[in-house]
Structures are given as structure tokens and as C-alpha cells.
Amino acid sequence: MKRFIDRHPFIARWIDRPHRSGKVLFGRYEIIEELGMGSYGIAYKGRDRDTGRLVVIKQARRTKGEDGRRLLQREADVLSRLRHPQIPARYDTFIEGGQPHLVMDYIDGQTVEDQIFGLGITYTEQAAFRLLLDVLDVVRYIHASGIVHRDLRIPNIIWRHGTVAIIDFGLACRMGERVDLRDDDPLEKRLRREPHPRSDFYALGHFTLFLLYSAYEPTSEDEKSWEEELDLSPKARAMLRKMLQLDAPYDHVDELIADVKQLLAENDLAQTRVL
Numbered sequence: 001m002k003r004f005i006d007r008h009p010f011i012a013r014w015i016d017r018p019h020r021s022g023k024v025l026f027g028r029y030e031i032i033e034e035l036g037m038g039s040y041g042i043a044y045k046g047r048d049r050d051t052g053r054l055v056v057i058k059q060a061r062r063t064k065g066e067d068g069r070r071l072l073q074r075e076a077d078v079l080s081r082l083r084h085p086q087i088p089a090r091y092d093t094f095i096e097g098g099q100p101h102l103v104m105d106y107i108d109g110q111t112v113e114d115q116i117f118g119l120g121i122t123y124t125e126q127a128a129f130r131l132l133l134d135v136l137d138v139v140r141y142i143h144a145s146g147i148v149h150r151d152l153r154i155p156n157i158i159w160r161h162g163t164v165a166i167i168d169f170g171l172a173c174r175m176g177e178r179v180d181l182r183d184d185d186p187l188e189k190r191l192r193r194e195p196h197p198r199s200d201f202y203a204l205g206h207f208t209l210f211l212l213y214s215a216y217e218p219t220s221e222d223e224k225s226w227e228e229e230l231d232l233s234p235k236a237r238a239m240l241r242k243m244l245q246l247d248a249p250y251d252h253v254d255e256l257i258a259d260v261k262q263l264l265a266e267n268d269l270a271q272t273r274v275l
């Protein structure tokens, strides 16, 4: 059953006591605005007064107790193992008001979620798989560092100056790490949280379906599967089925990258034939 404060967000917010704009934390980090309250942390856009840099400051939520502090620490640990221009760099951690805070690079851009739902941008099959390839390039680095992200969703992929960046490493873990998953957890949760690259491919299968559905115009009210509704090439359908583990899944990011490249080349060729 949900805890009392989880059922009463106003009370939770009062206990969490988010910082106000203009407050300076740790004698250095000025809060500009709150970006959002996540499941375990509150994220703010801020400015590092020492360097002038824009940063994101994440504060563990008081209402989440030890879990909030543990997850913030986990995100800090994962970020410190990763150094990549398309992943926020970890700058600092500190305690303020008894709560741990994490400071990282502010990725100034637009999430894919904002693009689709806010700006109404649509993706053809080719555009969707091109974006997937860009994301996989960063995922390859994450996996090579022994990390699985486990939360690759449209709000966590940001477009910045024509390249993508991946944020929100709060659920990331080391490959093969013992994780808090039980056999009686729902299948969807087990597929998304497995400490294996497969779980990232599974999430990216859903990510790609989101992109493809952005251009979908329903023709009837009947409930159909994505395979019936979307007009996809046989290769795209076969790849999505492997990502979603409906068929034998991909085991390594390079296998998936090779397939995406082949699909893009085939589609380009088919397009030139038509012209």
C-alpha cells in the first residue's frame, strides 16, 4: 500500500522543502529554477559561481529517506565512471540541510518527449532509426564502461546542438550486479531492470516505437498491435521484435548497431531507386 505522504503530494512537497530560486548552496551553487521532482530527487538548474557554468543540482528527497540518499549516491558513482561529451559530467557532491546533493553538467537542449508532444515533430522509419543509431553510439560507450542505463526513455534523451545526450542515470547499475528484482515482479519490470545490455535494447525498442507512432494516423478504432498499425519494412519489424525480446534478443550493442546501419543503407538504396 502507498505511504501516507505518497498519497498527499502537497504534504510530501512541504516535507521535501525544495530550495527557492536565488538560494546559494555550499557557498557556490546558485539555484536558478526547479526543473522537476523525480521519484527520489529534486532537480534544479543552477549556476556555479566559481566557474560561471550552468549546472544541474540534484537533491535527495527527504520523504524518500535512506532510499533517496542511496539512489542519489548511486547516480553520483555511475556518473563518476563515465566521461563522454554526450553524458552529463559529474562535478561535485555535498551535504546541505542534512541532505546529499549532486552537481552535474546542464544539458541545454530539448528532450525527445518535448519534441514529439510539445512541438509535434514526427519521425519516419528512416529518421527514427537514424536517431536510434545516434543513441546507440553513446550506449556503446556506457556498456563498454560496464554500465547498463536501465531507463532509456524519450524524456531522458536530449537533443543539443544537433547531437543527442543521455541523462538520468538514477537507475543505472553495473552489468551483472545483484539487483532488487523478484521472480514475481511484473514481466515488464524484469525486462526493463535486468542488469544486462538486453534491458537497454528492450527500452530502446519502446523508444523507437514512440518515435514511429509520432507519425501514425489511426484509420479505425479497433485495437491492433504495433505490427499491424505501423507501416514498417520487414527488417525494421524483425529488429524491433528482437529488441522487445519477442524473438531471440540482441546480446551485444554492436550486433544491433550493425543491423541499424544495414537497415539505413537498404532504405537509402530503395529511396534512390524510387527517385
Ligand SMILES: Nc1ncnc2c1ncn2[C@@H]1O[C@H](COP(=O)(O)OP(=O)(O)OP(=O)(O)O)[C@@H](O)[C@H]1O
Pocket: 035, 036, 037, 038, 039, 040, 041, 042, 043, 056, 058, 088, 104, 105, 106, 107, 108, 111, 155, 167, 168, 170
Ligand atoms: N543533466 C541534465 N541536464 C538538463 N536537464 C536535466 C538534467 N538532468 C535532469 N534534467 C531535467 O530535470 C528534470 C528532473 O529530472 P530527474 O532525472 O530528476 O527526474 P525525472 O526524470 O523527472 O523522474 P525520475 O527520476 O522519476 O525518472 C527533468 O525534466 C529532466 O529533463
